[in-house]
Amino acid sequence: MSEIRRRRQRVEVGRNRAALVMAAIRTLAERPEASMAEIASAAGVARQTAHVHFGTREALLAAVRDELSRRAIDVLDAADLEAGTATQALGRFLDAAGTLLAEQVASSHADTDMEEEADRHLPVEQRLEALIRRGRDSGEFATDLETGWLVAATIALGHAADHQIRIGRLETQVAANQFRTSVMRLYGVNDPDHAR
Template identity: 75%
Template sequence: MSEIRRRRQRVEVQRNRAALVSAAVRVLAERPEASMAEIASMAGVTRQTAYVHFGTREALLASVHDELSRRAFAVLEAADLEAGTAPEALGRFLTATGTLLAEQAAFGHSDSAPEADASRHVPIEQRLEDLIHRGRDSGEFTTALETSWLVAAVIALGHAADHQIRVGRMDAQGAAKQFRSTVMHLCGAEDPDRLL
């Protein structure tokens, strides 16, 4: 097989995988129980092609969660946590997180290994830890809680807000509001937007 043909096959494989993940994100947001055949049809490939690339629906779902994590990190990056005061930056982080809670509520919990979920949080945890240190150094965050505990608490509160939305106890806006208020309080920060 020629190098050109191998290159074309690699490009096609990448294109098919990307199309399947993109289609899965769209379809599963509306119908979480959608089959591989429905997702493949939306991606413009056959069901067999979907199974060749992912093997199982669970493997495709793991790739969907990876893609959602990538998108989440991009949204948080756009919040520009280095700009402005620490409370303003934390407010942008929490607003971005509230948006993500609303967008991702339809996807259910990841069935991936806990290690995979933990690794998805690492870049977010690092950004949050840096922000908390900055707020402490400037005196804008007055909490006595340890930074590592605060980071873990913020992640856990994000999961709690997500759970409240998924089980129908709160709508996304209400959960995001409670999440924001609680995190600001934990950090000992004055909320520049005073949502509550």
């Protein structure tokens, strides 16, 4: 087999794998119980191709969680948490988290190992801890709650918003707004841009 043909095959394999992950994100957000065959169809590939790349639905869901974690970090990095005041940075953080809520629904239906889930949250927790310290140092965050508790509570509120979306009690934008308002209040921040 020629080198050119091998390269083409590697590109095709990568393209199929990426298409399956993207299709899984979209499909599972709408139908959490979707099968591998349905996801493969949405990706425009055969069911056998999905099984060749991932073997099991659980392996595909793990790839979905990895992709969503990568995207979450990209979105949070784009929020530039170092710029402006701590309050402005917190607002950008919460807006970024709100944009991720709809996508995260796709990864929240599978049983996930608690340690694996904690590892996925670590980069978010680190950014949030630094932001909380900055807000405290500047006097913008008026709370006596411990930093670790604020981080855990923020993540728990994000999960609560996700749950409300999944069970159909709140639209995504409403849940994102409730999440933002709740976290701002938890941190003791007046949020004039989103006063309700």
